[in-house]
Amino acid sequence: MVRIDAHLHVFAKASDQFPRTATDLAPGAREESVEKFLNCMEKHAIDQAMLVQLGGAQIGEHAYLQHCLKTYSDRFLGIGLIPSDCPDPKSHMDRLAEGGGIVGFRLGTLGGPRDPFAPVDVRTLESYPIWRHAAERDYVLWLYLRAADAHLTAYLVEAFPQVRVVFNHLGICPGEGKFRIDEHGRPRIETPSYNPSQHTVYRLARYENVAVLLSGQYAFAKEDYPYGDLMGWHRTLYNDFGPDRLMWASDAPWIYEKPGYGPLTELIDALLPQISQSEKAAIMGGTAQRFLRFPQRP
Amino acid sequence: MGTEAVGPTPEQKMQWEEEGYVVLENALHGAQLQRLQAAFDKATVECKEDWLQRVARGEAQPTFFDIPDPLERDEIFVDIVDHPSWFGLLQDFTGGETLFLGPQVRSVPVWPVSYTGWHPDVPLSNPLHIKVQIYVEDVSKNSGEFAFVPGSHRAGSGPYARPKLGESMPGHRRLPGRAGTAIVFNSYGWHTAMDNATTTPRRSIILIYEKRTPEKVRPDAFKAIARLCTTPERRALFGMEV
Numbered sequence: 001m002v003r004i005d006a007h008l009h010v011f012a013k014a015s016d017q018f019p020r021t022a023t024d025l026a027p028g029a030r031e032e033s034v035e036k037f038l039n040c041m042e043k044h045a046i047d048q049a050m051l052v053q054l055g056g057a058q059i060g061e062h063a064y065l066q067h068c069l070k071t072y073s074d075r076f077l078g079i080g081l082i083p084s085d086c087p088d089p090k091s092h093m094d095r096l097a098e099g100g101g102i103v104g105f106r107l108g109t110l111g112g113p114r115d116p117f118a119p120v121d122v123r124t125l126e127s128y129p130i131w132r133h134a135a136e137r138d139y140v141l142w143l144y145l146r147a148a149d150a151h152l153t154a155y156l157v158e159a160f161p162q163v164r165v166v167f168n169h170l171g172i173c174p175g176e177g178k179f180r181i182d183e184h185g186r187p188r189i190e191t192p193s194y195n196p197s198q199h200t201v202y203r204l205a206r207y208e209n210v211a212v213l214l215s216g217q218y219a220f221a222k223e224d225y226p227y228g229d230l231m232g233w234h235r236t237l238y239n240d241f242g243p244d245r246l247m248w249a250s251d252a253p254w255i256y257e258k259p260g261y262g263p264l265t266e267l268i269d270a271l272l273p274q275i276s277q278s279e280k281a282a283i284m285g286g287t288a289q290r291f292l293r294f295p296q297r298p
Numbered sequence: 299m300g301t302e303a304v305g306p307t308p309e310q311k312m313q314w315e316e317e318g319y320v321v322l323e324n325a326l327h328g329a330q331l332q333r334l335q336a337a338f339d340k341a342t343v344e345c346k347e348d349w350l351q352r353v354a355r356g357e358a359q360p361t362f363f364d365i366p367d368p369l370e371r372d373e374i375f376v377d378i379v380d381h382p383s384w385f386g387l388l389q390d391f392t393g394g395e396t397l398f399l400g401p402q403v404r405s406v407p408v409w410p411v412s413y414t415g416w417h418p419d420v421p422l423s424n425p426l427h428i429k430v431q432i433y434v435e436d437v438s439k440n441s442g443e444f445a446f447v448p449g450s451h452r453a454g455s456g457p458y459a460r461p462k463l464g465e466s467m468p469g470h471r472r473l474p475g476r477a478g479t480a481i482v483f484n485s486y487g488w489h490t491a492m493d494n495a496t497t498t499p500r501r502s503i504i505l506i507y508e509k510r511t512p513e514k515v516r517p518d519a520f521k522a523i524a525r526l527c528t529t530p531e532r533r534a535l536f537g538m539e540v
Contacts, residue, residue, distance in 0.1 A: 114350060114353075114354065115350060116353070116360040116361065116363075116407040116409070117363075117405070117407045117408075117499060119408075119497070146354075147353060147354055147355065147356035147360075148353060148354040148360075150360055151353075151360035151361060151407075151409065154409055154410040154411050155410060157410075158410045173356065174356060175354065175355040175356020175357060176354045176355050176356070177355060178355065178356055191356065192356070192357060196356055196357075196358070196359050198359075199359040199361045199362065199413050199414065200359065200360060200361055203361070203411045203412070203413065203414075203415070204411065205462055206411065206462035206463060239460060240415075240460075240462075
């Protein structure tokens with residue numbers, strides 16, 4: 001069975017060839033190359049992966065991602081970013097996708113009323129043109145939404161049943177002011193043990209076009225690997241979405257040092273010990289291959 | 299309050315045992331219902347901005363809004379805990395050992411999906427666990443009404459799947475009702491809130507009780523309202539006396 005890492009980041013040092021925005025998490029001098037990741041794939045029998053843009057949303061800042069997708073076209077698909085102030089998101093999306101490889105776009109906000117009691121007309125949401133264009137062009141939408149927007153997703157998912165939607169990192173929607181970088185240089189999101197997504201993202205399981213990444217555990221868990229305190233969340237996701245809409249992902253490079261890529265490839269055994277081999281095979285790659293339409297490799 | 303309470307009728311007792319719930323229409327009415335509605339409105343205004351900020355910080359769910367510490371906001375929220383319309387039933391069902399665990403004064407915004415799916419609250423190994431759901435406003439069909447699977451509270455019933463659509467649960471019963479309706483249900487049983495296809499949020503109060511066991515008695519849990527708990531019966535209900 002194919003094994004696919006459904007979400008990770010690669011980036012080059014900031015340069016004229018590969019310009020990108022430097023951040024505390026990824027300073028300009030830091031490099032996490034695709035070759036380093038290919039070595040991990042080789043060592044741990046991972047066949048393909050989804051590379052998610054990091055380092056800026058401008059067209060030019062996608063240069064390294066596009067280089068990787070072009071160089072290893074049978075190995076990778078990509079997810080791009082859209083600037084928050086983009087005057088023409090449709091054109092931006094098409095320009096990034098036209099070379100092939102970039103199949104979708106990651107969103108952090110939806111742009112709508114903060115009050116869940118306010119009436120919602122999806123056509124007035126700032127992200128509506130992006131969703132409509134994704135529907136027209138069959139782009140995937142990759143969601144890692146701020147908590148304030150979590151309640152808006154249901155309206156858009158319902159309005160666009162043809163859009164494939166992938167919630168990142170256990171469906172968690174990070175709260176304002178809850179992000180920091182931990183002592184291992186990884187993102188850390190303070191999240192209540194009583195998972196707020198249980199009553200928002202997880203309720204979207206009825207929509208067949210919604211899938212969830214089993215990833216990012218290190219950022220939410222209160223226990224070290226294998227993050228036993230998150231077993232309940234995984235069990236709930238398994239019950240709600242089933243293995244055909246769950247996808248394992250590493251969120252490399254943040255996990256290279258701790259716990260290491262190898263242990264991440266075994267995490268599903270620890271957090272979903274009750275599932276069958278065929279279900280595990282789906283989560284480890286079969287679902288991603290089908291849902292994200294990874295190319296068949298020779 | 300407790301002295302006015304009366305036990306269940308034979309029909310109610312049979313329904314409780316066979317089906318796991320009892321509907322009490324008009325359990326609250328008139329001036330008392332109006333006072334409860336006003337207290338609910340006032341607390342909502344007082345607390346909503348804080349809730350919105352907690353939602354943005356990822357500390358609260360956006361799909362339902364519970365008034366924090368309602369018992370400390372208005373005596374009406376305390377008075378309904380041992381309201382005679384249902385307290386006699388609770389005492390009968392628990393053998394006179396009703397322990398109050400807490401309230402949920404809850405507003406549920408309109409959303410394309412119900413905020414919760416089919417579930418029981420506790421396993422059968424838990425002491426008898428009872429909730430009273432009180433509709434503060436009219437709750438019509440398809441407006442987020444409570445629904446229950448009759449008989450699902452009994453040992454040996456089921457197994458029950460978790461259908462993604464509320465209406466797909468075999469054998470379920472929807473329980474819409476007028477403002478002031480109270481639904482007493484056994485929390486071993488499978489229940490949910492149905493989808494709300496209207497434009498009106500659902501407003502209800504859920505009171506949570508259990509058959510008293512020493513492990514669940516927390517004498518300090520309701521100390522903020524101790525001045526309102528002057529009778530032995532009420533102090534026992536709120537767990538103020540071990």
